[in-house]
Amino acid sequence: MQIQPATRISAGGAAAKALHGRLLRTHLLPHAAVHPKLLLLLRHPADASRWNSLLAAFARHGFRSSALLSFAILNSLGLPSDSYSLCSALTVASPDLARQIHARGLTSGCLSSVFVCGALIDCYARSLAVEDASQVFDEMPHRNTVCANSLLGGYVESRRWTEGFRLFRRMRELSLEPDGFTVSAVLQICSEAPAAPLGLQTHAYLLRRSAFTENAVLICSLVEMYARCGLVAKAHSVFDMAAHVTRKDVVLWTSMLNAYGRNGKFAEVVETYEKMLLEGIEPDKIALLAVLSACSHSGNVIKGLNFFNSILRVHGMVPGAEHYGCVIDMLCKAGNLEMAWKFANEMMMMENKSGGGNLNASVWGALLSACRNSGNVEIGKIAAKMALEFDPYNAGIHVEWSNLYASAGLWNEIGEVRELMKVKGLKKDVGHSQVDSFSLRNGYDSV
DNA sequence: CTCACTTTAA
Numbered sequence: 001m002q003i004q005p006a007t008r009i010s011a012g013g014a015a016a017k018a019l020h021g022r023l024l025r026t027h028l029l030p031h032a033a034v035h036p037k038l039l040l041l042l043r044h045p046a047d048a049s050r051w052n053s054l055l056a057a058f059a060r061h062g063f064r065s066s067a068l069l070s071f072a073i074l075n076s077l078g079l080p081s082d083s084y085s086l087c088s089a090l091t092v093a094s095p096d097l098a099r100q101i102h103a104r105g106l107t108s109g110c111l112s113s114v115f116v117c118g119a120l121i122d123c124y125a126r127s128l129a130v131e132d133a134s135q136v137f138d139e140m141p142h143r144n145t146v147c148a149n150s151l152l153g154g155y156v157e158s159r160r161w162t163e164g165f166r167l168f169r170r171m172r173e174l175s176l177e178p179d180g181f182t183v184s185a186v187l188q189i190c191s192e193a194p195a196a197p198l199g200l201q202t203h204a205y206l207l208r209r210s211a212f213t214e215n216a217v218l219i220c221s222l223v224e225m226y227a228r229c230g231l232v233a234k235a236h237s238v239f240d241m242a243a244h245v246t247r248k249d250v251v252l253w254t255s256m257l258n259a260y261g262r263n264g265k266f267a268e269v270v271e272t273y274e275k276m277l278l279e280g281i282e283p284d285k286i287a288l289l290a291v292l293s294a295c296s297h298s299g300n301v302i303k304g305l306n307f308f309n310s311i312l313r314v315h316g317m318v319p320g321a322e323h324y325g326c327v328i329d330m331l332c333k334a335g336n337l338e339m340a341w342k343f344a345n346e347m348m349m350m351e352n353k354s355g356g357g358n359l360n361a362s363v364w365g366a367l368l369s370a371c372r373n374s375g376n377v378e379i380g381k382i383a384a385k386m387a388l389e390f391d392p393y394n395a396g397i398h399v400e401w402s403n404l405y406a407s408a409g410l411w412n413e414i415g416e417v418r419e420l421m422k423v424k425g426l427k428k429d430v431g432h433s434q435v436d437s438f439s440l441r442n443g444y445d446s447v
Numbered sequence: 448c449t450c451a452c453t454t455t456a457a
Binding site: 082180183184187252255287 | 454
């Protein structure tokens with residue numbers, strides 16, 4: 001289904017035209033771009049069930065404004081909204097509209113439907129109105145796991161770890177059976193808090209529940225959870241046990257690679273990656289990025305370049321901007337500016353700049369920093385200009401640029417950079433002069 | 448006649 005510019009209401013007859021006019025006058029149809037199916041339906045204005053299914057279709061396909069419009073028209077026509085239409089409207093509603101529906105539901109009795117309550121909780125939770133969400137949850141007559149999951153998702157999103165975990169415990173009292181979504185959310189809490197004791201507890205819970213032992217998503221979440229809690233050995237034991245179940249799963253192996261990388265165990269990343277190849281598992285771009293990142297962080301240039309070359313030659317994939325960025329970063333740290341320069345230019349030639357502007361800026365920024373360290377003003381100057389192409393208002397790049405000149409005693413040029421910063425309204429005293437976007441992307445702590 | 452709530456992993 002696609003939104004197209006509205007056409008005239010075709011052959012709809014006088015009634016449809018009159019209705020259309022009325023809707024325009026009441027500002028329910030704000031502009032011309034209305035979904036054609038909606039216009040078509042104006043020919044059967046009194047048919048509530050048709051409006052309901054159209055509303056449901058809009059909501060399902062994410063046509064937010066068309067869905068809200070249908071709901072508004074439905075209401076303005078005085079057609080009764082049943083639990084179906086309320087649910088559909090709530091999947092696209094703002095918190096304000098949710099509150100209106102909520103208030104109306106208190107009298108109309110619609111809140112006795114778990115579906116309506118579930119949609120209401122989810123709507124509140126998505127807008128981080130967790131107080132409202134939990135109120136609905138507490139007051140509804142019959143709860144189900146879906147409602148609990150929605151509320152839990154709201155706690156995770158708003159980083160309310162304690163309340164989230166409390167809800168997980170409460171589900172047992174309420175005899176709500178946790179499913180994969182529940183556990184996934186709980187593991188996210190343990191990871192992000194991070195809360196090792198809760199993580200261990202959740203792991204123990206998973207082991208008792210055989211339904212979850214072969215769930216690949218949960219196994220990866222467990223590995224990541226332990227890694228983020230700094231318990232690498234536990235991460236590895238989960239990985240080891242699961243290898244028998246999902247042995248060929250490159251995602252699981254990548255979880256383990258990043259578990260090591262996040263904890264600074266770069267030699268283990270390379271070792272595990274090579275073991276993965278021996279097991280006959282074909283790496284994908286994310287696995288390759290993980291091992292490249294480890295080489296970059298540990299200064300393992302030879303292996304890093306080998307892995308980079310293997311992307312195309314062995315695995316038949318075109319390296320992405322993030323792979324280039326990683327290698328350039330590695331070469332800069334190793335002081336090999338010429339090669340870094342070559343790679344950076346190669347990266348710019350690629351059509352697929354999947355890393356986006358930030359990545360490009362940080363790559364050129366890394367090159368700039370490396371040039372400052374080694375006093376290579378020529379390349380550094382170009383790197384600075386390239387970095388500013390992608391991120392013109394980055395104060396750190398300006399500072400690094402002027403430091404580059406300072407290292408060579410070029411005082412006039414420093415003045416020019418300072419002037420440029422003044423014009424752009426940038427402050428020169430910034431704490432961090434460069435951003436290691438690969439570390440951020442992979443979530444590695446600085447090592 | 449049809450239609451409704453969470454959709455998680457590197």
